[in-house]
Amino acid sequence: MVTTRTTPAGSSVAPLERSGGGAEADLGWSLGVLLRAYKDGVSAAVGACPHGHRGYQVLTTVVHGDQPSQLALAAYLGIDRTVMTYLIDDLVAAGLVERQLNPADRRQRKIVATGTGARTLADLERRVREAEDVTLAALEPPERDSFRALLRKVACDLRGVGGGDACAVVGEALAAADGAS
Template sequence: MTTEPRNLDSTGPVEDFGSSLGVLFRAYQGALGGLAGDLPHGPRGYQVLSTVIHGNQPSQLSLAAHLGIDRSVMTYLIDDLVEAGLVERRPNPADRRQRKIVATELGIRTFTELERRVHDIRSTVLGALAPDERQALCSLVRRAADDIQKNADLPR
């Protein structure tokens, strides 16, 4: 006779958290890929543009580290975003040796339009959840991700 492992907080079988995250991630990335296809580097370009607009990374190197992107890859990615007129490199007022990546007006307009559509994608991917559950899930995932980024001992 075999017994199924049980969750500590329910009576059902243990769910494969990684598998569930993988399903959500693939659905989200697939939909986002079609949406951000015209953006240099697609979803990754969107991620960088979002972080440039919403974050406060003092340099291209810190932006790469924050996003977990190899610094040489980040150089090409930023070059392509600059060429598209979406961002520009400016001297960092706090350290003139650094270049801060800043969104242009076109970059902000482009991101604002994409952000609305990304919100719709998130709502579709999480369609099985009520709006307050979607908000709670996104908040909890963001908090867990922020903790991982702050704790260098955890894998990225």
């Protein structure tokens, strides 16, 4: 099967064979191309969030996760705890999250989304989904859902996360890609 993709500027990209050799057959090449396109699209979508994609990951995890402390949040996302402090400080300053005493352990501060943070995240999630759909435009909507589910399954298995947020894995890959550039 041959597929031709049209770029946003309207120019046609050469057809890709779904089978065969060359770089297109290499998983690493495919993941690299996909990650770069994802990074470009999603960076634009979350640009207004403090710390961009990483700030979005933290906000997503705060809203949808249940980490009991800032340290647990940092460990879950694979972010250095000192970096997490600055990141949370900026999210607090933007009015998106707040530090609250953890009722289960008063020595800890639990990071909790504010009403503004939850509304902002809903808008960011919509924008990210749109950017992802542009990145995955070669796939039909049901194929995109299947691709996301399969990718999440592999990522969570590699991280030892039971059905959790695959954003942590993507964040590490993006950070590594940023460090390599």
